[in-house]
Amino acid sequence: MSACVPTRATDPSDPNRTRRVHRPHSPPPTPPCRFRIAGADVSASIAVFLIALPLSLGIALATGAPLQAGLVAAAVGGIVAGRLGGSPLQVSGPAAGLTVVTADLIHRYGWRTTCAITVLAGVVQLGLGCLRVARTALAVSPAIVHGMLAGIGVTIAVAQLHIVLGGTPQSSVLDNLHGLPAQLARLQLAAVSVSVLTLALLFLWPRLPGRAGQLLRRIPAALVAVAGATAAASFAGLSLPKVDLPSWSSHALAGLPEGPLLGLAAAVLTTTLVCSVQSLLGAVAVDKLVAGRPDLISGAPGSGRSARVGRSDLNRELLGQGAANIVSGTLGGLPVAGVAVRSSANVQAGAVSRNSTVLHGVLVVIAALLMVPVLEFIPLASLAALVMAVGIQMVSLHHIRTVTRHREVPVYAVTTLGVVLFGVLEGVTLGVAVAVGVALHRLTRTRITHHEREGVHHVHVRGQLTFLAVPRLSRALHLIPHGADAVVELDGSFMDHAAYESLQDWQKTHTAQGGSVELTGRRPGTRIAEPSDSAHCRCRPWTPWRNHQCERPYTASAAGHPGASGESGAAQGPSAGRESSGHELARGISAFQRNTAPIVRGELARLAREGQQPDQLFLTCADSRLVTSMITSSGPGDLFVVRNVGNLVPLPGEESGDDSVAAAIEYAVDVLKVRSITVCGHSGCGAMQALLNSEPGGAQTPLQRWLRHGLPSLERMADDTRPWARLAGRAPADAVEQLCLTNVVQQLEHLSTHESVARALRVGELELHGMYFHVGEAQAYLLTGTDGDGLFDHVEAAADLPT
Numbered sequence: 001m002s003a004c005v006p007t008r009a010t011d012p013s014d015p016n017r018t019r020r021v022h023r024p025h026s027p028p029p030t031p032p033c034r035f036r037i038a039g040a041d042v043s044a045s046i047a048v049f050l051i052a053l054p055l056s057l058g059i060a061l062a063t064g065a066p067l068q069a070g071l072v073a074a075a076v077g078g079i080v081a082g083r084l085g086g087s088p089l090q091v092s093g094p095a096a097g098l099t100v101v102t103a104d105l106i107h108r109y110g111w112r113t114t115c116a117i118t119v120l121a122g123v124v125q126l127g128l129g130c131l132r133v134a135r136t137a138l139a140v141s142p143a144i145v146h147g148m149l150a151g152i153g154v155t156i157a158v159a160q161l162h163i164v165l166g167g168t169p170q171s172s173v174l175d176n177l178h179g180l181p182a183q184l185a186r187l188q189l190a191a192v193s194v195s196v197l198t199l200a201l202l203f204l205w206p207r208l209p210g211r212a213g214q215l216l217r218r219i220p221a222a223l224v225a226v227a228g229a230t231a232a233a234s235f236a237g238l239s240l241p242k243v244d245l246p247s248w249s250s251h252a253l254a255g256l257p258e259g260p261l262l263g264l265a266a267a268v269l270t271t272t273l274v275c276s277v278q279s280l281l282g283a284v285a286v287d288k289l290v291a292g293r294p295d296l297i298s299g300a301p302g303s304g305r306s307a308r309v310g311r312s313d314l315n316r317e318l319l320g321q322g323a324a325n326i327v328s329g330t331l332g333g334l335p336v337a338g339v340a341v342r343s344s345a346n347v348q349a350g351a352v353s354r355n356s357t358v359l360h361g362v363l364v365v366i367a368a369l370l371m372v373p374v375l376e377f378i379p380l381a382s383l384a385a386l387v388m389a390v391g392i393q394m395v396s397l398h399h400i401r402t403v404t405r406h407r408e409v410p411v412y413a414v415t416t417l418g419v420v421l422f423g424v425l426e427g428v429t430l431g432v433a434v435a436v437g438v439a440l441h442r443l444t445r446t447r448i449t450h451h452e453r454e455g456v457h458h459v460h461v462r463g464q465l466t467f468l469a470v471p472r473l474s475r476a477l478h479l480i481p482h483g484a485d486a487v488v489e490l491d492g493s494f495m496d497h498a499a500y501e502s503l504q505d506w507q508k509t510h511t512a513q514g515g516s517v518e519l520t521g522r523r524p525g526t527r528i529a530e531p532s533d534s535a536h537c538r539c540r541p542w543t544p545w546r547n548h549q550c551e552r553p554y555t556a557s558a559a560g561h562p563g564a565s566g567e568s569g570a571a572q573g574p575s576a577g578r579e580s581s582g583h584e585l586a587r588g589i590s591a592f593q594r595n596t597a598p599i600v601r602g603e604l605a606r607l608a609r610e611g612q613q614p615d616q617l618f619l620t621c622a623d624s625r626l627v628t629s630m631i632t633s634s635g636p637g638d639l640f641v642v643r644n645v646g647n648l649v650p651l652p653g654e655e656s657g658d659d660s661v662a663a664a665i666e667y668a669v670d671v672l673k674v675r676s677i678t679v680c681g682h683s684g685c686g687a688m689q690a691l692l693n694s695e696p697g698g699a700q701t702p703l704q705r706w707l708r709h710g711l712p713s714l715e716r717m718a719d720d721t722r723p724w725a726r727l728a729g730r731a732p733a734d735a736v737e738q739l740c741l742t743n744v745v746q747q748l749e750h751l752s753t754h755e756s757v758a759r760a761l762r763v764g765e766l767e768l769h770g771m772y773f774h775v776g777e778a779q780a781y782l783l784t785g786t787d788g789d790g791l792f793d794h795v796e797a798a799a800d801l802p803t
Contacts, residue, residue, distance in 0.1 A: 037355050037359065038352050038353065038355070040350040040351060040352050040356075041351055041352060041353055041355040041356040041359060042356075042359065043349060043350065044346055044349035044350050044351035044356040045351075045355075045356045045357070045358075045359035045360040045363060046360075046363070047218075047220060047345055047346075047349040048091055048342050048345055048346050048349065048356065048357070048360040049360045049363040049364060049367070050219070050220045050222075050223040051220045051222050051223065051341065051342055051345055052074045052078075052091070052093055052339075052342055052360060052364060053071075053074075053223070053364065053367060054222050054223060054225075054226040054378075054383065054386055055093075055094075055096075055222060055339075055341070055342075055386065055387075055390070056070035056071055056073065056074040056093060056094050056364070057070050057071070057243060057375070057378065057383055058070075058383035058384070058386045058387040058390075059094045059095070059096060059098075059099055059334065059387060060094065060334060061163075061380060061383050061384065061387070062096075062099045062103065062156060062159065062160060062384070062387045063098075063099050063102040063103045063106060063334065064103055064106050064107070065102065065106060065111060065114070065334055066111065066251065066252065066332070067243055067244070067245055068245055068251055068332070068368070069094075069111075069332055069333050069334045070094050070333075070334055071333075071364055071367070071368040072328060072331050072332060072333030072334070072368075073093055073094040073328045073333035073334035073335070073336050074093040074094060074361065074364045075333075075361045075362075075364040075365045075368065076324050076327045076328040076331065076333055076336060076361070077091070077092035077093035077094070077324050077328070077336040077337075077339075077361065078091065078092065078093065078357050078358060078359075078360045078361020078362070078364060079358055079361035079362065079365075080320070080323050080324040080327050080328075080361075081320045081321055081323070081324035081336060081338075081357075082320075082354050082357030082358040082360075082361060083320075083354065083358050084316075084319065084320035084323050084324075085316065085317045085319075085320030085321065085324075085354075086283065086312050086313030086314060086315065086316030086317035086318075086319075086320060087282075087283035087286050087287075087312035087313075087317050087338070088309055088312075088353055088354040088357070089286050089289075089290060089309060089343065089346050089347050089351055089353075089354070089356070089357070090279075090282055090283050090286045090312070090317070090338045090343045090346075090357070091338070091339055091342035091343045091345075091346050091357050091360065092279065092320075092321065092324060092336050092337060092338050092339065092357075093336060093337075093339050093342065094333075094334040094335070094336065094339075095278060095335075095336075095337040095338070095339045096152070096153070096156060096339075096387065096390045096391065096394060097148075097149055097152050097274060097278045097337065097394070098271075098274055098275065098278075098334070098335045098337055099152065099155075099156050099387075099391075100151075100152045100155045100156065100419070100423075100424055101270055101271055101274055101335070101424050102114065102334055102335060103159075104423060105117055105267055105271075108259070108263070108267075109257070109258065109259050109264075109267070110258075111252055111332075112252055112253070112254060112255035113255065113256075113257045113258050113259060113264075115252075115253065115254035115255070115329045115330070115332055115333075116254045116255060116256060116257040116329065117257060117264065117267045117268055117271055117329070118254070118271065118325050118328060118329030118333075118334070118335045119254055119325065119326050119329035119330055120257070120264075120268045120329075121268050121271035121272040121275060121322075121325055121329075121335065122321075122322040122323065122324070122325030122326035122327075122328075122329060123322065123326060124268060124269075124272045124322070125272055125275065125276060125318055125319070125321055125322030125325060126318075126319055126322035126323065126326075127322075128272075128276065128318055128322075129315050129316070129318035129319035129322060130319070132315045133315075134276075134280055134314035134315045134317065134318045135314060140277060140432075141408065141411060141431070141432075141435045142399075142402070142403070143403045143406070143408035143411040143412045143415070143431070143435065144411060144412075144415050144428060144431040144432060144435060145277060145281060146396065146399040146400075146402075146403060146412060147403075147411065147412040147413070147414070147415025147416040147419070147427070147431055148274075148415055148416075148419055148424060148427060148428055148431070149394045149396075149399075150394060150395045150396070150399070150412070150415075150416045150419075151415065151416040151417070151418065151419025151420045151424075151427055152391070152394060152419060152424065153390075153391040153392060153393070153394025153395045154173070154391070154395060154416070154419075154420050155173050155391070155419070155420055156387060156388065156390070156391030156394070157388050157391035157392050158173050158176045158177060158180075159173075159176055160384040160385070160387050160388035160391065161176075161180070161388060162176060162179070162180075162183055163191075163380060163381060163384035164191065164192065164195040164381055164384050164385050164388060165183050165184065165187040165188070165191065165192060166183075166186075166187055166188025166190070166191035166192065166381070167179075167183045167186070167187075173420050173421070174421070190233075190238040190239065190240055190381075191240060191379075191381040192381075193238075194229045194232070194233050194238065194240060194379050194381045194382050194385075195229075195381045195382065195384065195385035196385075197225075197228065197229045197232055197382075198225045198226065198228075198229040198381075198382045198385040198386060199225070199385050199389060201221070201224050201225035201228045201229070202221050202222065202224075202225040202385075202386065202389055203221075203389075205217065205219075205221040205224050205225065206221050220345070222386060225382070225385075225386060226378060226382050226383065226386060229379065229381075229382040229385075230377050230378050230379060230382060233379050233382075234377060238379075240379040240380070240381060241379070241380045241381075242376060242377060242378060242379055242380060243375050243376050243377075243378045243379075243380065243383070244376065245372050245375060245376060251332055252332050253330065253331060253332045254329050254330050254331075254332060266425060269425065270423075270424055270425040271335055273424075273425070273428065274337070274424060275321060275325065275335055275336070275337040276318060276321065278337045278338060279317060279318070279321045279337045279338035280314055280317065280318065280338075281338075282337075282338030282339070282340055282343055283312040283314060283317050283338060284312070284314075285340060285343070285344075286312065286338075286343050286344075286347065287311050287312050289343075289344060289347040289348075290309050290347060309352070309353070317338075321336065321337065321338070324336040341390070342360075346360075399412075400412070408435075408438065410434055410438060411431055411434045411435045411438060412431075414427075414430050414431055414434045415427050415428065415430065415431030415434075418430035418431060442463070442464070443464050443466065443494075444464075444466065444468050445463050446461065446462065446463035446464060446465060446466070446468070446469035446472070446492075447461075447462040447463055448460070448461050448462075448469065448472050448473055448476045449462075449476075450476045450479050450480075455484075455485065456484075456485045456486070456487055457479075457480045457481075457484050457485065457486045457487070458486075458487050458489065459473075459476050459477060459480070459486065459487070459488045459489070460489045460491065461473065461488070461489065461490050461491060461492065462491045462492070463491070463492050464492045464494040464495075465490060465492055465494065465495040465496070465499040465503075466494070466495075466496045466498070466499060467496055467498035467499060469499065470498055470499055470502050473499065473502060473503070474502060474506070477503075477506045477510075478506075480510065480515070482510070482513045482514065482515060483513055483514040483515045484515050485515065485516045486510065486515060486516065486517050486518070487517075487518045487520060488503070488517065488518070488519050488520070489520050490519065490520070503519075507519070600635075600636060603635070603636060603637075604636055607636055607637045612637055612640070612672065613637065613672070614637060614638055614639055614640040614668075614672055614674055615638060615639075615674060615675055615676065616638075616639060616640070616674050616675065616676040616677065616678060617639075617640045617641075617642065617664070617665065617668040617669075617672075617674045617676075617677040617678070618632070618639045618640065618641045618642070618677075618678050618680065619641075619642045619643075619647055619649065619661075619677065619678065619679050619680070619747075619751075620641070620642075620643055620647050620678075620679075620680035620681075620682075621643065621644070621645065621646060621647045621680070621681065621682055621685060621687065622643045622644055622645050623682060623685065623686070625682070625775050626680070626682055626773065626775075628641050628680075631773055631780060640664075640668045640672060640674060642661060642664045642665075644658075644661065644706075645686075645687045645703070645706060645707070646685065646687030646688065646691075646706075646707065646709075646710050646743065647679055647680060647681055647743070647744070647747060648661070648687075648706070648707075648709040648710050648743075648747060649661060649665075649679065649709070649747045649750040649751045649754075650662065650709045650750070651709070651750050651753060652753060652754050652755065658706070658709070662754060665677075665751070665754055665756065665757060666754070666756045669756040669757055669760050669766065670756050673765075674766070675765070675766065675767065676766065676767040676768070676769055677751060677757070677766065677767075677768050677769070678768075678769040678770070678771050679744050679747045679748050679751065679768075679769070679770055679771065680744070680770075680771040680772070680773060681740045681741065681743055681744040681771070681772050681773070682740065682772065682773045682774070682775055683733075683737060683740065683772075683773070683774045683775050683776060683777075684736070684775060684776075685736065685740050685743075687707060687710065688710070688713075688736050688739040688740050688743060689736050690703070690704075690707060691707055691710050691711070691713070691714050691739065692714070692735060692736060692739060694707065709750075710743060712746050712750070713739060713742050713743035713746040713747070714739065716742050716745070716746050717738060717739055717742045723790060724738065724741075724742065724790065725738070725741035725742045725744070725745050725790030725791075725792065726741065726790060726791060726792070727741070727772070727781060727791075727792050727794075728781070728784075728791060728792060728793040728794055729794070740772065741772055741790065741792060742790070744770040744771070744772060744783065744792075745770060745783070745790045748768050748770050748783075751768060752768065769782065769783065770782070770783030770792070771783065772792050779794055779795075780794070780795045781793060781794050781795065782795055
């Protein structure tokens with residue numbers, strides 16, 4: 001882990017020292033950094049290395065590549081992808097998901113051309129990373145990805161089974177299945193015994209009981225299985241094919257690709273696809289594992305450190321994987337991708353930075369150079385059993401249950417069979433075709449039913465409502481008699497224009513003939529209305545907004561049952577109101593996430609990156625009827641809003657003053673650099689009413705102590721030497737409205753006495769505006785002129801304003 005520590009003490013009295021200046025409200029400068037590796041990264045790298053070493057040899061054996069190619073890919077994946085990738089804790093190397101692809105390439109084009117294809121695939125990955133298209137890879141249906149991995153797993157398991165039995169695998173799954181009976185007839189007991197011992201250790205080691213077992217389980221099961229089988233074979237003196245690592249001087253590097261251009265292009269595309277999808281999905285999975293470790297998100301408790309591991313940068317991860325494939329292919333290594341087993345082990349072992357991944361790659365290099373005599377004792381049957389177990393685990397029951405729950409079994413099954421019978425690229429292509437067909441089937445499949453219950457006709461539409469379903473919808477709607485009550489329930493997330501027009505035309509006609517129509521959908525907070533359900537919300541995305549068209553349960557109960565006793569209403573009303581408030585909050589949030597969030601997510605993401613840059617500070621009353629964004633037609637990031645009771649601006653420096661308003665003003669002017677400040681009052685203000693009705697010497701409640709900042713407005717209105725604030729075209733309706741107008745003018749004067757505001761006004765960087773909003777008329781008035789006569793002129797309609 002990289003830690004930042006001071007390199008030397010700085011003498012504050014030194015006249016030659018450099019003075020660092022940073023902006024107000026910004027964090028202090030970062031001290032110089034000194035590279036350091038955390039102990040957690042060292043231990044995690046050793047654990048990952050012990051897993052990667054046997055798996056790399058086993059995958060190389062399964063592909064038919066030189067065994068050293070697996071070590072090269074493991075080292076390059078750890079060092080290059082670990083250093084350059086965008087997922088700090090993901091471990092890259094030769095992956096089981098690439099076994100089938102690489103084996104087929106070696107069979108068709110030879111090893112040197114396969115290395116060249118790996119290099120070209122890395123170049124394509126670099127291009128895709130530069131184009132920032134990594135997120136589009138995640139658009140592939142999970143059923144296709146899981147099916148691809150399952151097909152690869154089946155292919156690996158069937159091929160390695162021949163080596164486990166002491167034979168040699170064929171090039172295709174069908175050939176291996178066809179030759180399996182003959183292989184069983186001539187199986188070699190020595191190879192089978194070593195393989196069985198490997199599998200037994202592999203599956204029993206993680207299940208050792210007791211405290212001793214808990215300590216022993218820290219040693220990776222893969223290492224124990226291979227080491228135990230190797231030791232047993234050596235002590236028993238079994239004659240078995242073993243790992244043969246030739247001299248590095250004779251190691252084959254990449255050569256110029258040889259073969260048909262179209263075939264080579266398809267090979268590069270397949271390698272790129274499998275490497276990229278597996279790595280990006282692995283990065284997302286690692287993010288989920290990191291989220292389960294609070295120490296990686298917020299730093300160690302009590303350490304005072306900020307977050308050390310952020311979310312994966314998928315485009316950078318694609319660039320890192322591309323660079324690793326270029327280096328691995330050039331050095332004669334297997335294709336590189338993110339590996340789930342090693343990545344999860346890295347996180348679970350306590351890694352805290354990418355140094356763990358890089359150090360594991362360094363350890364692989366050391367082992368490849370210094371441990372060759374030890375590695376050559378490993379029987380090939382033991383490695384084959386290890387890889388066969390990995391292949392079987394790739395057919396995940398959890399994945400099968402997931403695709404079953406989401407009704408995507410056809411996509412999964414076709415992809416799996418396609419990979420097994422034809423190859424990875426062909427299987428994925430078949431899976432994509434089936435996924436598109438399933439999606440179109442779901443889009444066009446719409447079930448429309450009609451039934452009558454208690455005199456109300458219900459039409460239930462299940463599925464997406466498109467033009468293809470309009471004839472059936474029209475037939476069902478015309479079964480409803482004229483003048484009848486009808487409820488149309490839309491159980492889907494999409495309605496096209498043709499269906500909308502058909503539904504709206506029928507609704508207008510049916511309503512004009514004396515009937516009633518209610519449109520509803522089975523979504524959170526909505527349901528079919530029944531006579532006893534009049535208190536529930538009837539909001540629809542396609543109906544006009546009008547106080548949400550909702551009634552509170554306790555209000556409806558009180559209005560609908562005048563004979564109910566007062567005690568019953570008093571006992572039930574507040575409880576029902578509290579339940580309704582919580583339900584309304586959840587329903588509102590749900591509606592936002594469903595309807596509004598997809599629309600504003602891009603803009604909010606930009607604001608999150610760039611920070612807020614509002615144009616004006618809008619200071620208004622806390623009254624719930626004032627929706628600032630609505631009356632100013634503003635959006636996220638436009639207004640810096642301060643709300644309080646009575647839209648008051650306390651004078652600066654007052655004893656027991658309210659610093660929250662002054663702090664907001666200072667922050668808006670000095671930090672956010674707003675160009676205007678608006679003080680907005682409104683009709684029917686309860687704070688102004690309270691000021692008019694206040695009596696000197698009364699009990700000093702928190703509200704009365706706050707309203708003392710409005711006393712200058714009351715005094716201003718009573719001063720006959722000053723002109724009254726007034727509205728253009730009419731006189732104020734009453735004393736409350738007069739005080740509301742006067743209060744805006746007075747608070748603007750208070751505002752101009754704040755130091756930051758006065759300074760900005762002097763240099764011409766700030767403007768002050770007064771505004772009055774009449775709630776009942778939905779009419780906004782702006783304070784006009786600079787002569788202090790306090791005239792509020794109404795704002796014209798948009799059609800009348802100059803463009």
